[in-house]
Amino acid sequence: MKQTTYTDAKVLNQQFSKRIAGLLQEGIDNHGQASLIVSGGRTPQGLFACLSEAELDWSKVVVSLADERWVPATDDASNEKMVREHLLKGKAARAQFVGLKNAATEAQQGVADCVANLREIPQPFDVLILGMGEDGHTASLFPCSKQIGQGLDMDYPRPYLAVQPATAPNWRMSLSLAALLNSKHIFLHLTGDAKRAVLDKALAGEDEFEMPIRAVLKRAEVELVWAP
Numbered sequence: 222m223k224q225t226t227y228t229d230a231k232v233l234n235q236q237f238s239k240r241i242a243g244l245l246q247e248g249i250d251n252h253g254q255a256s257l258i259v260s261g262g263r264t265p266q267g268l269f270a271c272l273s274e275a276e277l278d279w280s281k282v283v284v285s286l287a288d289e290r291w292v293p294a295t296d297d298a299s300n301e302k303m304v305r306e307h308l309l310k311g312k313a314a315r316a317q318f319v320g321l322k323n324a325a326t327e328a329q330q331g332v333a334d335c336v337a338n339l340r341e342i343p344q345p346f347d348v349l350i351l352g353m354g355e356d357g358h359t360a361s362l363f364p365c366s367k368q369i370g371q372g373l374d375m376d377y378p379r380p381y382l383a384v385q386p387a388t389a390p391n392w393r394m395s396l397s398l399a400a401l402l403n404s405k406h407i408f409l410h411l412t413g414d415a416k417r418a419v420l421d422k423a424l425a426g427e428d429e430f431e432m433p434i435r436a437v438l439k440r441a442e443v444e445l446v447w448a449p
């Protein structure tokens with residue numbers, strides 16, 4: 222795995238956002254449009270603030286999520302809310318956003334609309350930025366969920382699946398492993414020593430059901446972007 226380490230999160234945010242903007246520009250130059258799939262949670266918030274100021278024709282960029290919590294987009298737990306507040310502002314306000322939470326009450330019933338909306342996102346995805354939880358989950362492929370077998374099955378027939386984590390509140394919607402891997406550039410964005418230790422544990426073992434991040438690391442060229 223390629224690894225890029227920065228002295229601190231501020232430098233990481235500045236440098237990594239330039240890198241992402243360059244890759245999106247490449248996608249626009251080659252195909253007229255580019256796609257950026259982002260993760261939720263806390264880690265990417267500072268990065269998104271930097272990226273939102275990148276000089277780019279954002280009207281040609283489609284932004285979507287690797288996963289979502291099945292809560293209203295006004296809820297503080299919503300990944301969409303976080304992306305709207307931290308990324309889809311400033312210059313990046315002109316980007317097209319394809320959210321995952323839809324009108325379905327249950328996440329399982331929401332899968333069909335997510336699959337239909339995938340048509341709006343250029344594929345393969347130009348840039349995928351993954352995060353990782355302290356249990357080794359990535360996107361919403363949770364080790365403790367009943368759906369982990371489907372999520373990691375490279376032949377799973379749908380690009381999205383509804384997931385119920387045993388250790389976290391709210392049903393989730395997640396891209397499947399196969400759909401995540403349909404990306405030209407995959408980054409694993411982590412900060413802090415605790416996440417680094419989790420990654421070291423993942424790299425030292427094999428069981429993908431125990432730590433789903435292993436499934437991505439095993440099958441794709443992933444670049445780790447890390448700062449203490």
Ligand SMILES: O=C1O[C@H](COP(=O)(O)O)[C@@H](O)[C@H](O)[C@H]1O
Binds near residue numbers: 261263352354355359
């Ligand atoms: O629940 C989630 O967690 C992971 C990691 O989040 P962080 O707060 O530890 O950065 C995130 O990558 C995922 O998108 C999110 O839904």
